[in-house]
Amino acid sequence: MTDTNLPPRVEEVAQRPSRNQDAQAGFETPPSSAPQPSHGAPRPSQALDTLDALEAEAIHIIREVVAEFERPVLLFSGGKDSVVVLHLATKAFWPAKVPFPVLHVDTGHNFPEVLRFRDETVERLGIRLEVASVQDYLDDGRLQERADGTRNPLQTQPLLDAIAAGRHDAVFGGARRDEDKARAKERIISLRDEFGQWDPRNQRPELWSLYNGRHTVGQHVRAFPISNWTELDVWRYIEREQISLPPLYFAHEREVYARDGMWLAVSDVSAPRAGETIERRTVRYRTVGDLSCTGAVLSDAATVSDIVREVAASTLTERGATRADDRLSEAAMEDRKKDGYF
Known part of the structure; x- marks a missing residue:
């Protein structure tokens, strides 16, 4: 005989909450860790990924x-x-x-x-x-x-x-x-x-x-x-949580010039030297620093899913690949x- 006064099963209470589906809402809507009502039959308990x-x-x-x-x-x-x-x-x-x-x-x-x-x-x-x-x-x-x-x-x-x-x-x-x-x-x-x-x-x-x-x-x-x-964890988490980011993390066209194996942006504080040629390339940034020392990478990754695949295949950290200030000394x-x- 079933006692209807028993508390809900642990699996019902602890089942994984739904993710925020509105990327444009940023942090405005309740984060995915907020308690959510359970629906349907209880699921078996799952280990944390x-x-x-x-x-x-x-x-x-x-x-x-x-x-x-x-x-x-x-x-x-x-x-x-x-x-x-x-x-x-x-x-x-x-x-x-x-x-x-x-x-x-x-x-x-x-x-x-x-x-x-x-x-x-x-x-x-x-x-x-x-x-x-x-x-x-x-x-x-x-x-x-x-x-x-x-x-x-x-x-x-x-x-x-x-x-x-x-x-x-x-x-x-x-x-x-x-x-x-x-x-x-x-x-x-x-x-x-x-x-x-x-x-x-x-x-x-x-x-x-x-x-x-x-x-x-x-x-x-x-x-x-x-x-x-x-x-890679950071980008997978950004994808899962649908976190908004500055647009320069995604592929876009920009005037750049090559220096020391990096593509630096043309700006008021970053200009090519003699012998360096300005080119218009499709690039994105893996990390954000100063315009004068942060390089872009050639990339067509226009979505977070694209970036996840790109980072998974990379053999260099973002700082090692794109930060001139980290190359001043060992x-x-x-x-x-x-x-x-x-």
Whole structure:
């Protein structure tokens, strides 16, 4: 005899929620982790797939940091990795708003498409945007332009000053271990000293997903919720969640010129040298940085599904393939991180 007063089966309650079908809605509609009513016969329990496990880990990290620290902030450039972290944060605290601001270090050499996307996103979400301007530091003499014209290495001081001014004790970022050897050394929660500097030899163990956020006055931590993700994981997650991105990630025609094995865009801050020819090519960007140091790749990938297939076949990370600032030396990224760069 069946007791109709018994609670619903676990499988009914825990069945996978439906995905957001409206790509244009961005983060406006309830994220896919929000509870959904069950329909039909209960399904057998299913193990988490890779994306489910990565998502759960990232949301756990975000919630742990917010619970443990007083004034967290998220570095948000409008690039795909920071967009994914922000999407995860919306899911972590839904239906409430994201309980921390976002910070962008604006070098003045950013892609216009990315800045527009940044502004539209924070307005839609109702999140406070903090901007640290490299141009302000150049104008008042606190920084000097580099001979090579790139401003990415100049972000460190404005970033550290913005962290101090906002009294941020935890700074979220979208860095991943597969991007670079220096980033592979990072822990999920990575301590920075009173000068904002990182010592790769002073790393705390993180056993059984236990994160040590202990710090003293003046110190802060960098938190990397998607540290264990790969570029392919990021794109598969973007495809599954239908996350909106700046248009330059998809194939488009642009005037470019070849330099050091990369296709650089023609712009006010990036121009060909003698002997370099401007060509009109169909390209897309795998990562977002300054116009002066971020290269495009020749590609016809016009949809996220196309990009997933393209990335799956790639043998180079996005930074290794398209970032001139990482080619300044063998340890370029690690040297910048030791000084306080993200």
